[in-house]
Amino acid sequence: MKLRVLGAHNVESRHTRMESHLIDGVLALDAGSLTRSLTHDELRGIRAIILSHRHFDHVKDLLPLGIAVRNEGVTIDVYAIQDTVDAFAKRRSPNLRMHAVKFYEQFKVLGYDAMAVPVPHSVPAAGFQIGDGNVRLFYTGDTGRGLGAAWEHVAPDVLLTEVTFGNENEAGARAAGHLTPKLLMGELDAFSEIHGRTPQVVVSHINPAWEDAVRTELADITAATGQAFTIAEADMSLELGRESSRVLEG
Ligand SMILES: [Zn+2]
Ligand SMILES: [Zn+2]
Known part of the structure; x- marks a missing residue:
């Protein structure tokens, strides 16, 4: 499974793009920066999109994508929980076909097995596990602390998670339903208690004002515990593997 990071921040600027990723060139995870990041040919290659929740930084480029490919005879399947569909x-764009998915129900998207599980956030939100038979990825979308219930239902090899703020803004993270490095570590401890291991971790959705703090604090955790983190960056490509993943470019 190849994961291409398109946007790894929660706000847009000249140097940051909003949350969006692309699996194997065909399946998008969130749509914060699809048209912003991809060539027209690459946009035409997208066959399905999974949306984590309705917040603007995750859906901004959905309608621009529909417009971009509407003359191509392409219909794109969009999967999300009912709140997001609503x-x-x-x-609606006529060539975006919306599908409401239910929590904990496996569904097929393209050749992948997928399942939504609820994650704690300020609006109804889903994390999605996506498997290709070889490797399982869990994408949190936006989440606050309290993923323990989710870990009962998914066992990913690779965790693509948000970390929005630095530790100093834990109160803000708790209020808005986001993670800091310290809060993420608590979630990984909960994962370890259930599964006896921790997943490989890719960190995204960083608020630019907190980026230096997030990077420093994650490096401190690595030094103290050995838990490694890959910090997602726009245009980074990763080959995901069950045991280890490697950065192809970016
Ligand atoms: Zn967000
Ligand atoms: Zn959100």
């Missing part, structure tokens, strides 16, 4: 009820 948010697009009045802003």
Whole structure:
């Protein structure tokens, strides 16, 4: 499974793009920066999108994508929980086919096995486990602390997780349903208690004002515990493997 990071921040600027990733060139995870990041040919290659929740930094480029490929005879399947589908009820593009998925129900998207599980956030939100038969990825979307219930249902090899703020803003993270490095470590401890191991971890959705702090604090955790983190960056490509993953470019 090849994971291409398109946007790894929660806000857009000249130097940051909003949350979005692409699996094997065909399946997008969130749509914060699809049209912003991809060539027209690459946009035409997208066959399905999984949306974690309705917040703007995760859906911004959905309608621009629909417009970009509407003359290509391409229909793109979009999978999300009902709350997210409802948010697009009045802003539909005819070539985006919306599918409401239920928590804990496995579904097939393209050749992948997928499942949504609830994650704690300020609006209804889902994390998604996506497997290709070889490797299992869990994408948190936006989440606050309290993933213990999710870990009962998924056992990913690779965790693609948000860390929005630095430890100093733990109160803000708790209030808005986001993670800091310290809070993430608590979630990984909970994962370890259930599964007896920790997954490989890729960190995304960083708020630019906190990026230096997040990087420093994650490096401190690595030094203290040995838990490694890959910090996602726009245009980074990773080959995901069950035991280890490697950065192809970026
Ligand atoms: Zn977000
Ligand atoms: Zn959000």
